[in-house]
Amino acid sequence: MVAKRSPLWIPERAEIIFIQYSPHVGVEMPNDHPMLVISTKAFADKTGVVMGFPMTHAEFHADNPFAITAPGAKGEVGYVLTHQPKSFDWRQRNARPHPWGTGHAKLLATALKRFDSVFNICDHE
Numbered sequence: 653m654v655a656k657r658s659p660l661w662i663p664e665r666a667e668i669i670f671i672q673y674s675p676h677v678g679v680e681m682p683n684d685h686p687m688l689v690i691s692t693k694a695f696a697d698k699t700g701v702v703m704g705f706p707m708t709h710a711e712f713h714a715d716n717p718f719a720i721t722a723p724g725a726k727g728e729v730g731y732v733l734t735h736q737p738k739s740f741d742w743r744q745r746n747a748r749p750h751p752w753g754t755g756h757a758k759l760l761a762t763a764l765k766r767f768d769s770v771f772n773i774c775d776h777e
Contacts, residue, residue, distance in 0.1 A: 661749065663702045663742055664693035666760040668722075668750040671740055673706065681706050681736075686750050688722070688732050688763060691739075702742040705732045705763055718770060720763050724752060732759065734766040 663669050667689045676682040686707035689696075696702045707730045713719040718735035730752075740747070768774045 662693050663689050663691075663696045663704075663747055664754060665689055665691060666756045667754040668707065668752040668756060669702070669704075669742075669747050670750050671702070671742065671747040672745040673738075673740075681708065681733075684746075686730065686752070687738065687747075688756065688760060690737070690760065690764065696742060700741055700743055701739050702747060703737065703739045705734055705767070706736050706738055707732050718766065720759065720766055722752075722756075722759055732763045734763050735770050737767065 668686050669689060670684055671687050672683070673680065673685055674682045687702070687704040688707055689702055689704040691701070691703040707722060709728065709730055713731035713733070714721075714729075716731065716733070719731040719733055722730040722732050724730060
């Protein structure tokens with residue numbers, strides 16, 4: 653069962669949400685997929701934009717060096733794609749809570765470290 657969005661719900665950091673990725677082009681991910689949110693609730697509320705890493709269950713990402721394994725509550729495996737950060741208008745793209753919910757701070761920290769290893773945006777001195 654897909655969770656419905658409360659009129660008061662706003663995506664928050666370290667939450668996994670569903671969001672519509674279409675329209676898309678080329679090898680971009682289409683349709684409804686999960687996203688690990690990296691932006692804050694305050695940012696999403698003020699701007700109407702959510703930023704995050706797309707997630708998929710596609711098994712070919714098991715050996716993707718930019719994918720982080722995200723184990724689900726029922727033993728299913730998802731992959732956080734740290735090399736493809738996205739920003740979307742979360743209201744217009746029908747964002748809503750994912751059954752995996754909130755509180756994924758450790759997963760987010762791991763994903764952000766992998767992101768930094770790709771883009772080297774943090775000051776390491």
